[in-house]
Amino acid sequence: MKISIFGLGYVGAVSLACLARDGHEVIGVDIDPTKLDLIREGKTPVVEEGMVDLMQATVASGRVTVTTDVVAAVLASDISLVCVGTPSALNGSQDQGAVLRLAESVGMALREKAEPHVVVFRSTLVPGTVEETLRPIIEAVSGKKDGEGFHLCFQPEFLREGSSIRDYDKPPFTVVGANHDYPIERLQQLFGHLPCKFLRTSVRSAEMMKYCCNNFHALKITFANETARLCEALGVNPFEVMDLVCQDTQLNISRAYLRPGYAFGGSCLPKDLRATTYLAKTHDVDIPMLAGIMASNRSHVELSITKLLETGKRKIGFVGLSFKTGTDDLRESPLVALAEQLVGKGIQLSIYDPEVHLSRLLGANRRFIEQHVPHLGALMKPHLADVVAESEVLVVGLATAEIFKTLAETVKPGQYVLDLVGLPADLKLQGEVEGLCW
Ligand SMILES: NC(=O)c1ccc[n+]([C@@H]2O[C@H](COP(=O)([O-])OP(=O)(O)OC[C@H]3O[C@@H](n4cnc5c(N)ncnc54)[C@H](O)[C@@H]3O)[C@@H](O)[C@H]2O)c1
Structure with a gap:
């Protein structure tokens, strides 16, 4: 397949290298000329295990080109993966400047394109962005309709820095939010061979689930760290405790307690949470997350x-x-x-x-x-x-x-x-x- 990738940071550069390795023709697009020069020389624009060798090999294969020209990249490809950054703004909101600008450029390119084109947003985007913000921009600028002249979808990215090539080859799953079959079929061609489930959902659910995954990871780390702080104060080995906790795959590391419903109660959870919070207080240990559960x-x-x-x-x-x-x-x-x-x-x-x-x-x-x-x-x-x-x-x-x-x-x-x-x-x-x- 001919693929254009917009944004050659961690996500975009690793995707570019892996897709080219797998035999696809890949056009990388970035506004940063230094990154483009590095790739032209067969060097990696990000520090990641395995990327030095992989970049060298894939660029030498002739399947990788780079450009700053969005229109040329869209015209020369069947599918575009958008991987530009979506950092925090000062007030904590998502800074969508890069993805908004890109949507306009992609819209201009689509205006000139006769063949169907799939645009896959892979940047993390707050729910509603694709359908309420990006689609209207692309439709207005291109003069075409989503599902007719072009096809939008959202595919969250799950790779982790430090192990991104391994994660690319073995992700937890592939999730695609789409309103039409065509982009699903194209992405199945690209990622269907990976050893994981390929799940289709709505665009909004796909956008939201990415936040849920990251929030859940943050929650787990904080849980382990608050537990460790309390363990230390009590003279307990936190590694031993967390290892035991993780060995329960029935109630702990499982689907249990993760279905939305009403508040918890009963004879155990509230009293034990209160006792934990009190214990922490009497040992001068700060556990804001655990202490906040009852209020939530x-x-x-x-x-x-x-x-x-x-x-x-x-x-x-x-x-x-x-x-x-x-x-x-x-x-x-x-x-x-x-x-x-x-x-x-x-x-x-x-x-x-x-x-x-x-x-x-x-x-x-x-x-x-x-x-x-x-x-x-x-x-x-x-x-x-x-x-x-x-x-x-x-x-x-x-x-x-x-x-x-x-x-x-x-x-x-x-x-x-x-x-x-x-x-x-x-x-x-x-x-x-x-x-x-x-
Ligand atoms: N880093 C991760 O491990 C990771 C994992 C999963 C998802 N994500 C998400 O993927 C997205 C990209 O993350 P990243 O860490 O690769 O970002 P990054 O900041 O490393 O790279 C973003 C790249 O986009 C380029 N860019 C900005 N505007 C552009 C434009 N108009 N056209 C072309 N290129 C442009 C920048 O120059 C930069 O090279 C973010 O939304 C992030 O939340 C990141």
């Missing part, structure tokens, strides 16, 4: 309170009261906190939770309810259908097949349903369903 969790509950009060309705039915599906444990349940706030505002509540109801009948949870939440215990109903019938608004905090079935049968048009659990996409309810933040 509370803001999730506050969001649900705001949403429910905004409806202006006074009769609210709760589907669920315990802290998660499958338990009768009410200790630190966010649903209890939510219910108490609403009762305090004079809202008329009715509550269905089969596990709590049963344990109350058996006496197991009766003492807790009578001591801690007697006012909520009195609002409990044995049948979900009754709760649905007497409520203007429903809060779904439990997820079982039986509950979904009853909701499908009983919810009426005009009822508002606040979904805290991520109801199945194929569950069709008559009312107006809104996710907490989805």
Whole structure:
């Protein structure tokens, strides 16, 4: 394939070298003449393991050319990879100057091009940039439509400096956000041979997931470092601890706890986080991330309170009261906190939770309810259908097949349903369903 690459920094230079190595004809474009001169001489513009030899070999193969001429590069290629920098501006926003200027130049080039051309944005871009900012620029300047005269897509880059050639050859996955099949097919030709999944998604999800990946990496490093600071103060070996933590691939290094939903609660996480934070405080150890978790969790509950009060309705039915599906444990349940706030505002509540109801009948949870939440215990109903019938608004905090079935049968048009659990996409309810933040 004939490929033009815009921006020959870490991402662009490594892509140029690897694509040329794999037999493609690559045209590199940069505004920095020093980088172009280095590449012409077969030298690498970035310091990366393996790049000195790879650049020498690929430039000698004759498959690499470089230029500052955007129009010429677009006209002479089938596909363009945009890898220009998107650094932080002073206020923390993304400085999109380079990618905006480039979009204009690419638009001008496309105006002159008759054949279909694929433009792949590989720079990290805040969600919405391709569809709301770059596409309008390219369409306006080129006079053509995305999907007709040219094809835009977004493919996040996952290589890491220091191991970028190895990462290029073995990425965690290939993700492409596109609205049409054509760019997907072309990128499959380019990257389909790599030993990883090739995933297609929307442009916005692809843009966002790149931020999620980097934020998750930053979160993991900070977690390990805060843990280490606390370990040191307690005379514990942090390497031993983190190694053990990582050996749990069921709950720790896994998909567990990564599905969006409601706030956490229960008898363990809140109390243990509080004890950890207190321990750190008494040892003069600063752990701002761990100490901030409870506040973040509370803001999730506050969001649900705001949403429910905004409806202006006074009769609210709760589907669920315990802290998660499958338990009768009410200790630190966010649903209890939510219910108490609403009762305090004079809202008329009715509550269905089969596990709590049963344990109350058996006496197991009766003492807790009578001591801690007697006012909520009195609002409990044995049948979900009754709760649905007497409520203007429903809060779904439990997820079982039986509950979904009853909701499908009983919810009426005009009822508002606040979904805290991520109801199945194929569950069709008559009312107006809104996710907490989805
Ligand atoms: N560095 C990484 O490890 C890495 C990994 C994944 C994603 N990314 C993302 O990829 C993008 C590029 O990162 P990088 O580290 O390679 O950047 P970089 O700063 O090393 O290189 C960017 C290059 O773009 C060139 N450039 C600027 N304006 C241009 C224009 N109008 N036309 C042509 N070239 C132009 C610059 O001269 C520079 O050589 C960023 O969005 C970054 O967030 C980087």
